[in-house]
Amino acid sequence: MWYKQDSISSSGSAVIFLLLSTLGPVFSQETPPDVGMYMWRVIVGSCSRTCGPSGIRLTLVICTNPQFCTDDEKLYTHDDIVCRNRGLPRPMAPPEVCNRIPCPGGWIVGEYGDCSSYGKRTRDVYCEQRPIVNMEALYTASLGEPRRASDSACIAPKPSTIQECSLAPEIATPLVSHQDAFYAVGQEGCIHHGRQLSIDAVIVAGSPMPTLTWTLADSTELAVNETSGRARVLANGTLVVANVKDRDDGIYVATAKNEHGKDMKMSKITVV
Structure with a gap:
């Protein structure tokens, strides 16, 4: 049995029909040139899809005679019966599945x-x-x-x-730590003369990052890392007043502010 297999770029039966029309003249059953070596030529098409469930590869089988090929890109084809009458069984060329892979998600x-x-x-x-x-x-x-x-x-x-995203400021009220008169913002407390007062202020929300200021009992305003007399504001926002005196009795206010708003928490401190 004589046949030759080739691969060409084609897609689906419509392309194969088009391919037949470009192969060259087709000799009819009645007028085949009776010279040379007849053979089956197998032309494998490319897959009809690159992915998905419907990829099919079709194969074209044609009867040809290489002696009538005057151009490498052209084939002279004949009706199948020309090769069959010369005892050449036609190769089987059923459709095949191909590229059956999921398409990109x-x-x-x-x-x-x-x-x-x-x-x-x-x-x-x-x-x-x-x-x-x-x-x-x-x-x-x-x-x-x-x-x-x-x-x-x-x-x-x-x-x-x-x-x-942007968010207005918010100051939390943390847990109270009762060590040397430590009070959380938003709570009332008492402290003895001469002790150190510490009030914590924790900014739990705000974007852009809010600025924090403290207003003391005497209306003095302090920003983070600023000092006034015995009072200072630490880098973490905690207000510290050393050697507490009677005039330190009053309301202390922590204010966090950014372009979207502000939040305030107050503590009432009594010096005894």
Whole structure:
């Protein structure tokens, strides 16, 4: 049995029919040139799809005689019966499945959540892909229901999951530590003469980062790392007043402020 197999770029039966029309003159059953060596030529087409459930590769089998090929890019073809009458069984060339792989997925993008205390908000972003059902079936394969897949299954850049956001300030009221008259902002307390007063102020929210100031009982205002007499504000926002006296009795106010608003917490201190 004589046949030759080639590979060309074609896609689907429509392309194969087009290919036949470009191969050169076709000799009819009644007028085949009776010279030379007749043979079957097998031309394998490319896959009709690059992914998904419907990829099929078709193969073209033609009867030809190489002696009538005057150009490497042209073939002289004959009706199949010309080769059959010369005892050449036609090669089998059934359609084949090909490229039956899931196509790249797509990104599913959720809504952004609330702005966090550090000026960020997040959203859920994941890749979704549809699997192939009954993959090996020639004509009945199909797409399954979408399902969550690894990020590598999506070829497009992944959308951002984090976004900057703006938030008004908020000062927390921390737990009280009763050591040397330590009071939390927003609470009342008593302190003896000569002791050191410490009041904590913790900014738990705000974007851009708020500025913190303290207003003392005598209306003096202090920013972080500033000092006035016996009072100073530490880098962490804690107000410290050393060697407390009667005139330190009163209201102390912590204020956090940014362009979106402000928050205030007060402590009433009694010197005894």
